[in-house]
Amino acid sequence: GENLYINIKPNKPAEELPTDEAALSRSIDMWYAEVDDYKGLFGKEPKRKKLLMGPDTGHFTQLVWKKSKAVGCGIARGNDAIVVCCNYAPAGNVFDKFAVNVDPAGHR
Numbered sequence: 001g002e003n004l005y006i007n008i009k010p011n012k013p014a015e016e017l018p019t020d021e022a023a024l025s026r027s028i029d030m031w032y033a034e035v036d037d038y039k040g041l042f043g044k045e046p047k048r049k050k051l052l053m054g055p056d057t058g059h060f061t062q063l064v065w066k067k068s069k070a071v072g073c074g075i076a077r078g079n080d081a082i083v084v085c086c087n088y089a090p091a092g093n094v095f096d097k098f099a100v101n102v103d104p105a106g107h108r
Helices: 020-033 048-053 058-064
Strands: 002-008 070-077 081-089
Touching: 002 020, 002 058, 020 058, 020 070, 020 081
Parallel strands: none
Antiparallel strands: 002 081, 070 081
8 A cells, every 4th residue: 555745846955845854754744644634434444435436545545554564655856846755564554454454533
């Protein structure tokens, strides 16, 4: 599984981009914020159509996926952009496995 965060500031100096630490923190906060769109699905197996066509919750579910035991994150920076990429192993977001791998917020 993989989560990506991109912050682009075209035509701005590189100094206006967040620090690596701030970008990583912001990306995790943004991914976790998807929990609000996942409410009502905890303990259930969401329909595939809802997962594929509904509000984006895949960053959140991968972030908290119980069976994912390792995570590695990298940060790349250019003149006007910063990218955070986190990879998880084993990958999460497996159809028919959400009910047992995504716990309610605050319950881990």
